[in-house]
Amino acid sequence: MDFRLFCTLALNGIAMGVVYAMLAMGLILLIRAVGVMNFAQGDLLMFGAYVTSSLILDFELPLYLMIPVSFICFVVIGLVFMFTIYWPLRKASYPAATIIATMGASIILKELATLIWGALPRSLPPIITDANGKPGILYIGGIPLQWQYVLTIIVGAILIFLIHMLFEKLYVGKMMQAACQDSYAANLMGVPAIATISATYIIVVCLASVGGFMIAPIYMVRNTLGTLQLRAFAGVVIGGFGNIKGAIIGSLIVGLVEVFSTVFLSGYKDVTVFMLIILFLLIRPQGLFGGKIADKA
Amino acid sequence: MIKIHNLHSYYGAIEALKGIGLWVRSGKITCLIGSNGAGKTTLLKSISGAVDCKGSIKYNDSTELIGRSSQKIARLNITHVPEGRHIFPGLTVKENLEVGTINWHGFFGRMPYQKEMEEVFELFPRLKERENQLGWSLSGGEQQMLAIGRALMSRPRVLMLDEPSMGLAPVIVSELFEKITEINRQGTTILLVEQNARLAMKVSDYTYVIDHGRIVLEGESLEVRKDPRVIKSYLGKFAKSHR
Ligand SMILES: Nc1ncnc2c1ncn2[C@@H]1O[C@H](COP(=O)(O)OP(=O)(O)O)[C@@H](O)[C@H]1O
Numbered sequence: 001m002d003f004r005l006f007c008t009l010a011l012n013g014i015a016m017g018v019v020y021a022m023l024a025m026g027l028i029l030l031i032r033a034v035g036v037m038n039f040a041q042g043d044l045l046m047f048g049a050y051v052t053s054s055l056i057l058d059f060e061l062p063l064y065l066m067i068p069v070s071f072i073c074f075v076v077i078g079l080v081f082m083f084t085i086y087w088p089l090r091k092a093s094y095p096a097a098t099i100i101a102t103m104g105a106s107i108i109l110k111e112l113a114t115l116i117w118g119a120l121p122r123s124l125p126p127i128i129t130d131a132n133g134k135p136g137i138l139y140i141g142g143i144p145l146q147w148q149y150v151l152t153i154i155v156g157a158i159l160i161f162l163i164h165m166l167f168e169k170l171y172v173g174k175m176m177q178a179a180c181q182d183s184y185a186a187n188l189m190g191v192p193a194i195a196t197i198s199a200t201y202i203i204v205v206c207l208a209s210v211g212g213f214m215i216a217p218i219y220m221v222r223n224t225l226g227t228l229q230l231r232a233f234a235g236v237v238i239g240g241f242g243n244i245k246g247a248i249i250g251s252l253i254v255g256l257v258e259v260f261s262t263v264f265l266s267g268y269k270d271v272t273v274f275m276l277i278i279l280f281l282l283i284r285p286q287g288l289f290g291g292k293i294a295d296k297a
Numbered sequence: 298m299i300k301i302h303n304l305h306s307y308y309g310a311i312e313a314l315k316g317i318g319l320w321v322r323s324g325k326i327t328c329l330i331g332s333n334g335a336g337k338t339t340l341l342k343s344i345s346g347a348v349d350c351k352g353s354i355k356y357n358d359s360t361e362l363i364g365r366s367s368q369k370i371a372r373l374n375i376t377h378v379p380e381g382r383h384i385f386p387g388l389t390v391k392e393n394l395e396v397g398t399i400n401w402h403g404f405f406g407r408m409p410y411q412k413e414m415e416e417v418f419e420l421f422p423r424l425k426e427r428e429n430q431l432g433w434s435l436s437g438g439e440q441q442m443l444a445i446g447r448a449l450m451s452r453p454r455v456l457m458l459d460e461p462s463m464g465l466a467p468v469i470v471s472e473l474f475e476k477i478t479e480i481n482r483q484g485t486t487i488l489l490v491e492q493n494a495r496l497a498m499k500v501s502d503y504t505y506v507i508d509h510g511r512i513v514l515e516g517e518s519l520e521v522r523k524d525p526r527v528i529k530s531y532l533g534k535f536a537k538s539h540r
């Protein structure tokens with residue numbers, strides 16, 4: 001494999017890994033906050049991709065208007081999601097109810113997207129294009145790198161970093177962490193449960209939707225984008241359930257393995273991801289960083 | 298301070314408290330003793346709004362607590378230290394204490410809480426030594442100190458402690474109970490729930506005995522300690538809850 005191809009593949013792999021990491025981080029935030037695996041995570045990404053592309057293609061908003069408007073949309077989606085899928089079921093005597101509701105949400109989001117935007121995939125131009133409207137290319141030392149992948153990495157990394165800082169450094173973030181780690185005690189201390197849980201859902205929707213927006217020019221906007229959830233789930237398993245740093249590294253591994261495997265086993269992308277999950281469950285079921293969590297629990 | 302009248306509390310269809318009357322006296326230590334499953338924890342949960350109940354719980358003779366959320370009750374500076382400590386395992390000691398300020402601090406507020414924290418560290422110097430350690434890494438006694446310290450950060454007027462001695466070595470328990478009386482001396486009203494009846498009656502002013510969701514006996518702790526029924530069931534050699 002020549003060096004240029006290697007660099008291109010590595011860039012694609014890392015970019016996809018960052019998107020999976022955004023999904024995986026959201027998955028873990030929800031598992032910690034409300035104790036539920038969200039099976040609609042990938043479809044939130046898909047829906048976010050449709051919303052943002054619609055703002056650009058149908059409403060023809062420039063980027064500086066599209067960003068705040070889409071943020072408002074994500075807040076609304078997050079709140080609607082939380083108040084329909086989670087809130088009415090939070091005291092259900094059957095804990096699987098919330099999980100099943102997220103599966104239902106997955107179907108609803110797909111059907112809703114088809115209803116609003118039709119069944120045909122839509123193509124969204126990359127953020128940076130050259131003079132001919134082709135995807136913009138960044139040359140570093142003569143190696144061509146697609147701008148869209150580079151931007152995906154930058155935007156994703158910034159978002160993940162900011163959310164990490166919010167949780168680790170700010171007073172609000174500590175209240176949210178407390179509510180995640182022990183909701184009973186947090187509730188007794190007076191941490192407002194609705195506010196912290198709503199905020200968590202909004203963050204999760206933002207993470208997924210921005211991921212959807214960034215990869216829309218690469219994958220096209222289609223209602224099957226939800227299947228990317230499998231990759232994020234693999235990242236979570238590899239990283240060790242519940243550990244955000246582990247999930248980020250796990251997702252990057254999934255992205256890289258997936259991209260490089262297409263070179264050797266074209267057409268078997270899903271198989272490699274499944275193999276990776278099975279391999280980890282066999283050899284290291286606690287994940288890469290699992291040991292530390294077992295101590296923490 | 299808190300007057301409870303004809304309180305019934307429910308877990309779904311199960312009635313755990315069946316008409317409780319109890320008065321938490323201002324400035325005093327009131328204790329509630331009873332064996333496992335008698336309803337002690339449920340009573341505290343009823344006051345802090347964590348369980349469905351009927352009847353009346355009056356705070357300062359005017360404010361009805363039933364029907365209020367836990368969050369609103371916490372804002373009245375009624376603070377519940379739950380059974381089993383429930384500290385936040387992934388937060389440091391200092392961060393755990395910070396969470397304690399949420400009831401008066403507000404969600405985005407940036408008010409100083411250095412004074413409160415210094416007072417907690419003064420009472421529990423051990424926590425100061427461990428201020429940057431994660432919650433899960435503390436010993437049982439330290440976790441209980443942290444749970445109480447976190448409650449003190451909330452500027453409690455009424456402090457409710459649920460079995461603070463649970464699972465701790467006797468030396469640590471007596472150290473802890475000294476601190477509890479110290480907190481009370483500084484003006485905080487305390488409602489203490491214990492299975493360790495001997496200790497609870499020693500430090501408290503007034504005692505209630507609960508059994509199967511009903512108050513079966515009450516009185517000055519000095520008197521209740523001498524009651525033959527109490528000696529037989531809770532203090533004697535063959536008492537079911539004696540440890
Ligand atoms: N979450 C719950 N669901 C159903 N029943 C409960 C629950 N918690 C406690 N109970 C019942 O309520 C009664 C009182 O329990 P509790 O207040 O925890 O007792 P104590 O604290 O005195 O040991 C017990 O019979 C117990 O089985």
Ligand SMILES: [Mg+2]
Binds near residue numbers: 337338339380
């Ligand atoms: Mg109890």
